[in-house]
Each structure stands twice: as structure tokens, then as C-alpha cells.
Amino acid sequence: MPILTLRNIHKRFGSLEVLAGIKLAVEAGEVIAIVGPSGSGKSTLLRVVNGLEPFEQGDVELDGQSIRAPGNLAAIRRQIGMVFQQFNLFSHLTVGENVMLAQRLVLKRDAKAAEERARVLLARVGLEDKWNRYPSQLSGGQQQRVAISRALAMDPRVMLFDEATSALDPELVGEVLAVMRSLADSGMTMLVVTHEMNFAREVADRIVFMDQGRILADGTPQAILDAPEDARIQQFMRRLAER
Amino acid sequence: MFLDWGSITSYYGLLLQGAWLTIVITLASFTLAAIVGVLVAAARASAVAPLRWLATVYVEVLRNTPVLLQIFIVFYGFPSFGIRMTAITAGILGLGFNVGAYLAEIFRAGINAVPRGHREAATALGITPLQSFIWIVAPVALSKVFPAVTNMFIATLLGSSLLSVIAVPELTGQTNEISARTFLTIEVYSFSTGLYLVLTLGSALILGMLGRRLFPARARG
Numbered sequence: 232m233p234i235l236t237l238r239n240i241h242k243r244f245g246s247l248e249v250l251a252g253i254k255l256a257v258e259a260g261e262v263i264a265i266v267g268p269s270g271s272g273k274s275t276l277l278r279v280v281n282g283l284e285p286f287e288q289g290d291v292e293l294d295g296q297s298i299r300a301p302g303n304l305a306a307i308r309r310q311i312g313m314v315f316q317q318f319n320l321f322s323h324l325t326v327g328e329n330v331m332l333a334q335r336l337v338l339k340r341d342a343k344a345a346e347e348r349a350r351v352l353l354a355r356v357g358l359e360d361k362w363n364r365y366p367s368q369l370s371g372g373q374q375q376r377v378a379i380s381r382a383l384a385m386d387p388r389v390m391l392f393d394e395a396t397s398a399l400d401p402e403l404v405g406e407v408l409a410v411m412r413s414l415a416d417s418g419m420t421m422l423v424v425t426h427e428m429n430f431a432r433e434v435a436d437r438i439v440f441m442d443q444g445r446i447l448a449d450g451t452p453q454a455i456l457d458a459p460e461d462a463r464i465q466q467f468m469r470r471l472a473e474r
Numbered sequence: 475m476f477l478d479w480g481s482i483t484s485y486y487g488l489l490l491q492g493a494w495l496t497i498v499i500t501l502a503s504f505t506l507a508a509i510v511g512v513l514v515a516a517a518r519a520s521a522v523a524p525l526r527w528l529a530t531v532y533v534e535v536l537r538n539t540p541v542l543l544q545i546f547i548v549f550y551g552f553p554s555f556g557i558r559m560t561a562i563t564a565g566i567l568g569l570g571f572n573v574g575a576y577l578a579e580i581f582r583a584g585i586n587a588v589p590r591g592h593r594e595a596a597t598a599l600g601i602t603p604l605q606s607f608i609w610i611v612a613p614v615a616l617s618k619v620f621p622a623v624t625n626m627f628i629a630t631l632l633g634s635s636l637l638s639v640i641a642v643p644e645l646t647g648q649t650n651e652i653s654a655r656t657f658l659t660i661e662v663y664s665f666s667t668g669l670y671l672v673l674t675l676g677s678a679l680i681l682g683m684l685g686r687r688l689f690p691a692r693a694r695g
Contacts, residue, residue: 281598283597305600305602308598308599308600311598313598315591315594315595317591318591319589319591319595321592321596321610322592322693322694323610323689323694324693332599332601332609333596333599336602336605337599337601365692365693367692367693367694378595381595381599382598385599385600
């Protein structure tokens with residue numbers, strides 16, 4: 232049974248149909264890269280998964296539990312971690328406090344347990360020495376690694392990455408991708424919206440190509456990137472290659 | 475012109491008592507104002523439309539009518555509804571409700587200045603809206619508007635002099651009293667003006683240090 236199922240999701244912004252019947256089943260441990268032109272609905276899809284974005288039709292299920300059932304939204308959010316393009320660290324809290332806050336408030340861990348977990352995770356992303364620093368004192372790449380630790384501290388079953396490296400200077404992209412790669416190797420289930428095709432090719436089990444709110448293709452990286460059948464995907468790949 | 479500073483020395487005690495009462499009234503009414511401000515700002519951001527309207531009416535009426543009249547209404551008007559209180563209590567309420575309207579607007583500006591991503595990240599982590607307000611939105615908002623809040627505190631301290639009109643013996647009230655008794659008008663008023671300066675500059679200094687301690691530049695977004 233898939234860990235995460237999207238059933239025929241429809242969403243509109245006014246007259247614009249941003250998601251036009253998205254169906255997706257994600258198996259535990261799978262890494263899925265979601266690619267496609269901007270405005271194709273990738274980020275909206277990700278935000279639908281943890282209920283940040285309301286949708287008109289369809290359903291999201293985590294372990295067969297519907298996000299629409301009363302009381303389920305909070306439980307599902309707790310089990311799905313999200314990493315944002317702009318990091319969204321809490322600017323008034325130190326690195327350590329950022330990683331501890333939700334553990335204390337949501338999981339009701341005591342200070343000692345929350346700190347222990349935070350230190351382990353920060354060490355894993357190489358930032359244990361930044362414990363007392365504030366986000367404004369870190370580089371973008373460091374902030375994003377803290378944001379990943381903050382999400383992982385909730386022991387999520389699925390991680391969502393919304394263009395996690397798009398706001399970074401080119402020389403900082405690698406350090407964040409490395410963390411994401413090791414997370415994928417550890418067996419985390421991941422949905423990754425990205426423009427990093429090399430990452431998608433090397434790390435993803437599947438690539439989902441979206442265009443105008445629809446899934447145009449869904450298959451192995453080789454099938455989608457090397458031998459795309461659809462003309463729109465071919466065009467997209469050519470544009471990327473020209474960059 | 476002959477200034478008789480020597481003769482007012484025997485009134486220093488009374489003036490300092492007045493200054494002390496000014497401090498007490500300022501702290502009490504500003505505390506009330508902060509509570510009113512948070513509630514009204516929250517109401518103005520509420521999803522419930524009637525709450526929003528009520529809060530807007532409150533802010534507009536209180537900010538666009540004289541605070542002195544508002545104090546009169548509390549002191550002379552409330553007793554006809556059976557609500558009796560001392561002049562000091564009436565003054566604290568009148569001033570507090572008025573300053574609360576201004577603080578509500580300042581807090582609202584602060585809340586609007588909190589990056590949307592902060593709230594989104596909190597939601598995505600499973601933090602409830604109330605927890606998010608207490609632990610994230612409120613402190614970040616306050617860090618953005620702390621200088622404006624400091625100004626409001628000083629405005630409240632100076633505004634407390636209006637309570638002399640309903641016979642509250644705060645610094646201005648005491649000054650009027652002593653001046654009328656001794657005719658040492660210039661001396662007494664200059665001395666009290668100096669005391670107000672000490673109070674306001676002292677507050678600015680203390681609040682400035684508090685602000686730098688609570689919200690260091692590195693902890694701002």
C-alpha cells in the first residue's frame with residue numbers, strides 16, 4: 232500500500248485551473264522529483280499535500296487516512312515535513328531554538344529530549360557549531376540545512392522540498408543537495424520540486440513531469456529525461472540545455 | 475525678574491510624590507493599553523466580520539475624539555450607570571482605553587510586517603494558530619514596532635498630566651496646587667518640567683536598553 236496517495240486533486244485560483252485532476256501514489260522510501268515549467272502547479276501540488284493550500288476536489292491520504300476527515304489534518308501535518316524555497320526560519324530564534332520549538336509545542340518533548348534531537352540533526356548537516364547563531368548570521372545554504380533539520384526533528388514520514396535550492400547562490404546549492412541526497416539514501420520518502428535535473432536523474436526513483444496542472448509523464452529518470460515521448464517535455468529539456 | 479528658587483525647596487517632597495503617582499498611573503494605564511491593544515489588534519485581524527467592525531469602530535472613535543473628553547466620560551459619565559470609582563482609577567481607565575486604540579494600530583502594523591513564511595513554516599510544522607501567535611508572530615511583530623511602542627509609552631506619561639483636570643494629584647496636579655498656593659509660578663513649573671524631562675528621557679533610556687536586549691539586530695529578520 233502506498234504511504235501517500237493523491238486522488239484526483241482539482242484546484243482553481245479563480246478561473247485558472249492550477250491542478251486539473253492530479254493522481255499520484257507514493258510508496259514508502261520512494262524519492263519523486265516533480266519537474267516542469269514554472270506555473271505548471273508543482274509548488275501548489277506540494278502545498279496541497281500538507282494542507283497549506285485548500286483544494287476543491289479530490290483527496291490526500293497518508294496511510295489511508297484522509298486529510299479531509301475531521302481531526303486528521305493536524306496529525307497528517309505532523310507527519311509531513313516541508314522545506315521552503317525561502318527557508319522560512321524563525322528570525323527571532325537561534326538555530327537551536329528553531330529546531331527545538333515545534334518539538335516542544337507539537338510533540339510535547341521536554342527541553343532535554345528536544346535539545347538532544349536537535350543537536351544530533353544539526354551535527355548531521357554539519358552545523359552543530361552554529362547552535363547559538365541567528366538565521367541572519369548564516370549563509371543561505373546553512374539556513375536551508377537548519378530548515379531541513381527543523382523539519383526532520385518532527386520525525387516525519389514524508390518530506391516535501393519546494394524548490395529548496397532555487398533561492399541559493401550557485402556555490403551553495405551543492406551543500407544542500409548533498410544533505411538531501413543523504414536523506415534519500417537513508418530511506419526517507421521524499422517529494423522534491425526541483426529544477427536541478429542532475430539531482431533528479433541521480434537521486435530520484437521516479438520523475439513526475441507537470442504542465443498546466445496535469446501530470447504529463449510519470450516514470451524513471453531515464454525514461455523521462457533521456458527519451459521523452461511528449462513534445463512539451465522535449466521542448467522543456469531543450470530549454471534547460473540551452474541555459 | 476526675580477526667581478525665588480529657595481522658597482520651593484520645602485515643596486520638593488510634594489512634587490516628588492506627584493512624580494511617583496505619575497509613574498504609577500503611566501505604568502497602570504500602559505499595561506491596560508497593551509492588553510486592549512493586543513485584543514483589538516487580534517479582533518481586527520479576525521476572520522469574524524462583526525468582530526473586525528467592532529474593533530475598527532473602537533479604534534476610529536477613540537483616536538478621533540479628545541482624550542480629555544474620554545476621561546470625563548469615564549469619571550463623570552460612568553457613575554450614572556452605577557459604576558463608581560476614584561479619580562485615579564477613572565483616569566487610568568480613560569487613558570488606558572485611549573492609548574489602547576493607538577497600540578492596537580501599532581501592533582497591527584507589526585503583525586502585518588511578520589513575513590508570511592514564518593506563519594507558513596509554523597503551520598507546516600503542526601504548530602497551532604494560537605501557539606504560532608504567542609511564540610512566533612507576537613515576538614517578531616513586537617521587535618518590528620518596539621520603537622513606536624516606546625514613543626507611545628512616553629506619550630502616555632505626558633498624557634497622564636491631563637488627569638490633573640479631574641483632581642488627580644499627579645505631577646501636574648501637584649504643580650498647579652503648589653503654584654496656586656505660593657505664586658512661585660515660574661519656579662514651580664520649571665522644576666516640574668525638569669522632572670517630566672527626567673522621567674521621559676529616563677524611560678527612553680531604559681526602554682531603549684530593553685529593546686536592544688530583547689531584540690538585538692542579529693535576531694531581526
